[in-house]
Amino acid sequence: xxxxxxxxxxxxxxxxxxxxxxxxxxxxxxxxxxxxxxxxxxxxxxxxxxxxxxxxxxxxxxxxxxxxxxxxxxxxxxxxxxxxxxxxxxxxxxxxxxxxxxxxxxxxxxxxxxxxxxxxxxxxxxxxxxxxxxxxxxxxxxxxxxxxxxxxxxxxxxxxxxxxxxxxxxxxxxxxxxxxxxxxxxxxxxxxxxxxxxxxxxxxxxxxxxxxxxxxxxxxxxxxxxxxxxxxxxxxxxxxxxxxxxxxxxxxxxxxxxxxxxxxxxxxxxxxxx
Amino acid sequence: xxxxxxxxxxxxxxxxxxxxxxxxxxxxxxxxxxxxxxxxxxxxxxxxxxxxxxxxxxxxxxxxxxxxxxxxxxxxxxxxxxxxxxxxxxxxxxxxxxxxxxxxxxxxxxxxxxxxxxxxxxxxxxxxxxxxxxxxxxxxxxxxxxxxxxxxxxxxxxxxxxxxxxxxxxxxxxxxxxxxxxxxxxxxxxxxxxxxxxxxxxxxxxxxxxxxxxxxxxxxxxxxxxxxxxxxxxxxxxxxxxxxxxxxxxxxxxxxxxxxxxxxxxxxxxxxxx
DNA sequence: CGAGGAATTGAAAGACTTCAATGACGGTGG
DNA sequence: CCACCGTCATTGAAGTCTTTCAATTCCTCG
Numbered sequence: 037x038x039x040x041x042x043x044x045x046x047x048x049x050x051x052x053x054x055x056x057x058x059x060x061x062x063x064x065x066x067x068x069x070x071x072x073x074x075x076x077x078x079x080x081x082x083x084x085x086x087x088x089x090x091x092x093x094x095x096x097x098x099x100x101x102x103x104x105x106x107x108x109x110x111x112x113x114x115x116x117x118x119x120x121x122x123x124x125x126x127x128x129x130x131x132x133x134x135x136x137x138x139x140x141x142x143x144x145x146x147x148x149x150x151x152x153x154x155x156x157x158x159x160x161x162x163x164x165x166x167x168x169x170x171x172x173x174x175x176x177x178x179x180x181x182x183x184x185x186x187x188x189x190x191x192x193x194x195x196x197x198x199x200x201x202x203x204x205x206x207x208x209x210x211x212x213x214x215x216x217x218x219x220x221x222x223x224x225x226x227x228x229x230x231x232x233x234x235x236x237x238x239x240x241x242x243x244x245x246x247x248x249x250x251x252x253x254x255x256x257x258x259x260x261x262x263x264x265x266x267x268x269x270x271x272x273x274x275x276x277x278x279x280x281x282x283x284x285x286x287x288x289x290x291x292x293x294x295x296x297x298x299x300x301x302x303x304x305x306x307x308x309x310x
Numbered sequence: 311x312x313x314x315x316x317x318x319x320x321x322x323x324x325x326x327x328x329x330x331x332x333x334x335x336x337x338x339x340x341x342x343x344x345x346x347x348x349x350x351x352x353x354x355x356x357x358x359x360x361x362x363x364x365x366x367x368x369x370x371x372x373x374x375x376x377x378x379x380x381x382x383x384x385x386x387x388x389x390x391x392x393x394x395x396x397x398x399x400x401x402x403x404x405x406x407x408x409x410x411x412x413x414x415x416x417x418x419x420x421x422x423x424x425x426x427x428x429x430x431x432x433x434x435x436x437x438x439x440x441x442x443x444x445x446x447x448x449x450x451x452x453x454x455x456x457x458x459x460x461x462x463x464x465x466x467x468x469x470x471x472x473x474x475x476x477x478x479x480x481x482x483x484x485x486x487x488x489x490x491x492x493x494x495x496x497x498x499x500x501x502x503x504x505x506x507x508x509x510x511x512x513x514x515x516x517x518x519x520x521x522x523x524x525x526x527x528x529x530x531x532x533x534x535x536x537x538x539x540x541x542x543x544x545x546x547x548x549x550x551x552x553x554x555x556x557x558x559x560x561x562x563x564x565x566x567x568x569x570x571x572x573x574x575x576x577x578x579x580x581x582x583x584x
Numbered sequence: 585c586g587a588g589g590a591a592t593t594g595a596a597a598g599a600c601t602t603c604a605a606t607g608a609c610g611g612t613g614g
Numbered sequence: 615c616c617a618c619c620g621t622c623a624t625t626g627a628a629g630t631c632t633t634t635c636a637a638t639t640c641c642t643c644g
Contacts, residue, residue, distance in 0.1 A: 102454045109454035175449040180376045180383035182456040183501030227457030
């Protein structure tokens with residue numbers, strides 16, 4: 037794990053939301069961090085911990101898990117480049133458990149660094165604010181996901197989201213990526229029982245929408261998945277939606293440009309595309 | 311509706327989160343606002359509108375409603391003193407429909423005022439940030455509500471929340487308040503069908519936990535409701551939990567102080583109490 | 585190689601939805 | 615002032631989705 041790797045992941049993520057200047061990137065390059073690795077399903081922080089650092093996720097997936105209520109509901113998940121606990125800069129006590137969903141590598145950065153960065157660069161401050169807004173928007177989307185979709189489209193929606201978020205930071209080419217969740221994890225995200233999570237995945241496989249074996253997910257019918265989930269990526273607030281190649285039928289020379297096809301699948305407001 | 315009323319409501323709300331100084335209150339007193347009224351179920355802003363003002367709710371209830379997906383899922387609701395669209399100061403386009411749930415009176419305050427207030431008073435800035443944090447925490451709580459509770463405790467939890475939030479801004483004495491929602495609204499919040507919402511309410515009535523008639527809710531067994539809902543008010547981030555008198559059995563002189571009884575019902579971390 | 589969590593399957597029970605119909609209520613226009 | 619309309623509240627019955635329980639196999643990690 038290189039020293040500059042932390043900066044790169046974070047910069048990729050922020051750049052997916054807003055263009056950064058050279059100065060901003062230089063500022064980020066001065067980011068002090070200590071890198072650590074964790075096993076799968078390890079608690080990084082527990083409720084009421086008061087970290088003085090922010091966790092910048094570099095590899096793998098983490099989630100906030102509500103251990104008190106219910107059956108350990110997972111209320112959000114993070115992919116590389118995300119910073120799950122930016123808010124502890126303002127309100128230090130952590131309100132849930134930050135738990136890894138896979139083997140994880142993360143950089144820990146003092147709150148002070150972000151405070152100074154925000155003071156020095158208004159653009160960087162804005163970028164960080166946008167990550168919070170996108171996170172809130174994601175919570176709302178998950179809420180409508182749990183509130184008004186059945187388990188099949190619920191799971192489909194989640195997988196669409198993960199796919200786009202990974203692509204936005206340069207991961208998951210081929211629509212294939214290490215699965216962020218075991219079936220019990222998936223159940224805890226979608227508010228269904230583990231048994232039903234299993235049957236739901238089987239149904240997605242049966243419909244030839246994806247492969248999901250040995251901890252890796254491969255979307256085989258992106259358009260179908262988007263349609264089933266009624267997925268619209270706007271809420272992720274990405275400057276440009278990542279291009280999504282599928283592995284299905286090879287393109288004909290007469291087809292419209294792939295980007296436009298996929299844009300149409302991804303969103304109803306194509307004006308936001310590059 | 312008095313001119314200074316808007317300021318009062320907002321100050322009450324902010325004071326419920328953090329103590330404000332005299333200077334802060336004076337600053338708030340200079341808040342320019344135009345007051346408007348709306349009928350029930352009126353859209354104040356629709357998706358993609360770009361308001362240049364913040365809505366400070368003075369009377370009644372409003373909600374964000376996701377009109378695109380599903381059956382019009384409601385992702386949050388607001389009580390007097392709340393400011394539903396603070397975030398438009400940063401990202402102007404509204405991402406859902408802001409809809410009244412009852413007859414409403416609201417003050418509209420230019421973004422510029424809040425920007426200046428934040429620049430002038432760090433404490434005020436912090437107070438406003440806390441409202442956002444509490445809002446996010448509420449979204450997470452709703453997520454575990456939808457994800458891991460059955461309809462009965464889901465509805466109970468929502469009513470507990472509303473009760474405490476109203477009390478925190480000085481409303482709902484006697485645990486009695488105008489209902490924020492029709493049964494279809496309740497269904498859209500809790501992710502259940504309107505028919506089932508009706509049956510759920512009947513069950514709450516049957517268990518003598520509350521009265522709910524002619525658009526007003528009266529909680530008759532606060533402790534029972536809290537127990538059923540597994541409700542813990544911490545996530546609302548209130549400095550001091552409001553004292554909750556019930557109308558049930560009159561107190562005996564030998565009872566412990568009411569505040570302590572009720573604190574125990576409200577939270578598992580009584581250290582946060584005044 | 586053993587242990588423990590993860591994945592899978594079947595069958596029965598339970599929660600919730602849908603459809604359909606009725607009465608109550610509030611607000612509007614004549 | 616009243617008739618009318620649409621929404622809200624309520625009820626019953628049937629059907630669907632999801633959970634629960636229990637058992638078996640698979641996989642991975644130590």
